[in-house]
Amino acid sequence: MASLLANDINLTPVWAQLHHHQRATRPVHMRDLFEADPQRFEHFSIELDGFLLDYSKNRVTARTMELLTELARTAGLGDWMRRLRDGEPVNVSEHRAVMHMALRAGEHDHYCVDGIDVVPDVHATLARCFDFARRVRDGEWLGHDGRRIADVVNIGIGGSDLGPMLVDSALRPFASEAVRVHFVSNLDGAQLMQTLAHCDPATTLFIVASKSFTTPETLANAEAARDWFLRTATAADVARHFVAVSTNTPAVCRFGIDPANMFGFWDWVGGRYSVWSAIGLPVMIAVGEAHFRDFLAGAREMDAHFFSAPFERNIPVVMGLLGVWYNTFYGAHTHAIMPYSQGLARLPAYLQQLDMESNGKRVGRYGEKLDFDTGPVIWGEVGVNSQHAFFQLLHQGTRLVPCDFILPLSSQYPVGDHHRQLVANCLAQTEALMRGKTVAEALAQLEDEGVSGDTLDMLLPQKVFPGNQPSNTLVLDALCPRSLGMLLAAYEHKVFVEGVIWGINSFDQWGVEYGKLLARRIAPELAGNGPLSHDGSTNALIERYRRRGQ
Numbered sequence: 001m002a003s004l005l006a007n008d009i010n011l012t013p014v015w016a017q018l019h020h021h022q023r024a025t026r027p028v029h030m031r032d033l034f035e036a037d038p039q040r041f042e043h044f045s046i047e048l049d050g051f052l053l054d055y056s057k058n059r060v061t062a063r064t065m066e067l068l069t070e071l072a073r074t075a076g077l078g079d080w081m082r083r084l085r086d087g088e089p090v091n092v093s094e095h096r097a098v099m100h101m102a103l104r105a106g107e108h109d110h111y112c113v114d115g116i117d118v119v120p121d122v123h124a125t126l127a128r129c130f131d132f133a134r135r136v137r138d139g140e141w142l143g144h145d146g147r148r149i150a151d152v153v154n155i156g157i158g159g160s161d162l163g164p165m166l167v168d169s170a171l172r173p174f175a176s177e178a179v180r181v182h183f184v185s186n187l188d189g190a191q192l193m194q195t196l197a198h199c200d201p202a203t204t205l206f207i208v209a210s211k212s213f214t215t216p217e218t219l220a221n222a223e224a225a226r227d228w229f230l231r232t233a234t235a236a237d238v239a240r241h242f243v244a245v246s247t248n249t250p251a252v253c254r255f256g257i258d259p260a261n262m263f264g265f266w267d268w269v270g271g272r273y274s275v276w277s278a279i280g281l282p283v284m285i286a287v288g289e290a291h292f293r294d295f296l297a298g299a300r301e302m303d304a305h306f307f308s309a310p311f312e313r314n315i316p317v318v319m320g321l322l323g324v325w326y327n328t329f330y331g332a333h334t335h336a337i338m339p340y341s342q343g344l345a346r347l348p349a350y351l352q353q354l355d356m357e358s359n360g361k362r363v364g365r366y367g368e369k370l371d372f373d374t375g376p377v378i379w380g381e382v383g384v385n386s387q388h389a390f391f392q393l394l395h396q397g398t399r400l401v402p403c404d405f406i407l408p409l410s411s412q413y414p415v416g417d418h419h420r421q422l423v424a425n426c427l428a429q430t431e432a433l434m435r436g437k438t439v440a441e442a443l444a445q446l447e448d449e450g451v452s453g454d455t456l457d458m459l460l461p462q463k464v465f466p467g468n469q470p471s472n473t474l475v476l477d478a479l480c481p482r483s484l485g486m487l488l489a490a491y492e493h494k495v496f497v498e499g500v501i502w503g504i505n506s507f508d509q510w511g512v513e514y515g516k517l518l519a520r521r522i523a524p525e526l527a528g529n530g531p532l533s534h535d536g537s538t539n540a541l542i543e544r545y546r547r548r549g550q
């Protein structure tokens, strides 16, 4: 079926059927679904080469998935996937193709933008990046006094920070011990100064990463880093210690970085989808070419699966359908991410940008108003820490919070019995969230403990767990370059699927502009003493800074 104009989707029969189906199935408890179908796990899980999505602990039946799949078809998902794959300008507001899949394309793949295959260019740039990374790793690229580079500091923010930072941390066990990689993003000088405190300027390499090379935070940190460097070196030494990753050659030159030391990418790569490009340079330096290629290969495998598997057996499609089910039909406002792996501790932050900057939209791709809820608030924390912080609310609060548990089956750092305990905790949480504890079970437990009378009356309701909290469990055999590539690509496509169903453009981010504009106006006002014309609160806060800040 041809795709509909975006805001028609909520007027389609299948939308109404889904609302009706939600009301009819809302009282059903997942416990009963598991009891009724001993094969529920088999029916509601998908495996792709060691990567498992178990979505059986969701409030869905076969009929729910049928209706959601029908909704995806009605929204023209197949057609939008083809447009994405074929390099059509699916980012309609900026009239750009969206081609991050080309960044991990194989030798025999073709991805065309404006009729030109971009893959050869991608591979040529990657080859330059790998060569540079190798020279740094092997001690061929030396600092100005002839010593090896010992510290690499990536200066960037948003997509020029979160992706490489996450991947670097997830792949630490694969990294060279000769080079330490650091990430600086915040305008708070604390991050830069604390990082530089451990670095020797003569053995430090800065990667200034900015797609636009106009982002004020990044430029301010890069300038401060250059000042720090120049305290003990000359301007001629800058070329050996500052390289850039950007799409903006003139701005890179203006900053004083030799274009020979610039690694480019393309306007068809969104910042939050760019970790596969030269933006991954710090990771390439840390883990080397072979591991980075495995990371790309994992993503490529997920791309191939996404573009070929039927919707019912398609990991990103099913994840997206479930996202729409809870956001739009259950009115769930948030989605929690709990990685049971220290290497993935920053995954919630990474997914915040990927998902919220992509789908946090209130109008459709053609500017039409949407009369339904779209992207959720993404949040989360590394397991088991999250259990000791906010799981009380998940188990006994009043909110519906769909959760993703990410679980590598083996440990990167085996220590005693730690990993088995970690896995047990993860599985226990998903089971408890699903099953809950009934009044009868809570009563039996309290009676066993000898509790009676008023104390029993008081405690009983507090010992009941409603359960029925939905979760996906994404299981990786191990956290390694390939499985990480698969995981991140699955989330990228999931976000796309949701965006298509909601009829929004997941690839622009107009909402981040306004605050930036106001900051540019307020910064000089903080330094001056002229009259202010903001609202009362903003005026008072500026005045307070003028009196006390520095």
Ligand SMILES: O=P(O)(O)OC[C@H]1O[C@H](O)[C@H](O)[C@@H](O)[C@@H]1O
Residues within 6 Å of the ligand: 157, 158, 159, 160, 209, 210, 211, 212, 213, 214, 215, 218, 271, 272, 357, 509, 512
């Ligand atoms: O890479 P840059 O051009 O410096 O952009 C860094 C970040 O800037 C903004 O916050 C955008 O909303 C992000 O999508 C982007 O990743």
